Amino acid sequence: MAVDANILINERIREEARKGYSAAMALKEGFSRAWSTILDSNITTLIAVSLLFFFGSGPVKGFAVTIAIGLLTSMFTSITLTRLLMEWKIRRKARQPLQIKGLKGLDTLRQARPNLMAARRWGLALSLTLSLVSVALFFQPGMKYGIDFTGGTLVEVRTDGLSSETVRQQLAAAGLSDASLQESGDKGHFLVRLPLQKEQQAVANAQVDTLKQTLLAVDAEAEFPRTELVWSESEWRVW
Secondary structure (H helix, E strand, O other): HHHHHHHHHHHHHHHHHOOOHHHHHHHHHHHHHHHHHHHHHHHHHHHHHHHHHHHHOHHHHHHHHHHHHHHHHHHHHHHHHHHHHHHHOOOOOOEEEEOOOOOOHHHHHHHHHOOHHHHHHHHHHHHHHHHHHHHHHHHHHHHOOOOOHHHHEEEEEEOOOOOOOHHHHOOOOOOOOOEEEEEEOOOOOEEEEEOOOOOOHHHHEEEEHHHHHHHHHHHOOEEEEEEEEEEEOOOEOOO
């Protein structure tokens, strides 16, 4: 997003410079015309980030906060610091025409200028259709949240003698049919995700104990290097 903002600003300044404006005027008009686009793109991303924050838990909320801070910081620096540096650069040539040389190959492509706006109605229709479909799918069949959104337990399992199908069958037999099994990296390395029942720590502890006892009964050398609890109230604990 930070790179995108600076590209927009520089391209807008180049467009104003091609009209024959002085360096100071091209800089002023370039920032003025790029501001609305930069603001719209950042607001759109912040809306998506806010959904992650309200629906997520633990690390998902942390990710949302980090992205939001990065967006606000990059928007501030691109509008203020970048402009300050550019004004300092042209301070002695403010009344002279601004010359910004680009890559020859890219300038050749720019001269083609495809008329993308001719397909604006098709683009708006497609965007509206996809938006309506997304809203409908939100209600039916609905969202299926993982433990990063609902809370739960993530257990890392390492075993040499069990296949993924065997592990899945053993978990189902032990009453952990809701567990999600994912192979990770080398053979015999799994990530097991257990959904949290009514956000009760005692239930989570019992699930982890059942999982470990079930797999150790089949493979006594099974290891559990990592067990992580994800709470919906944004509490992140590592055992």
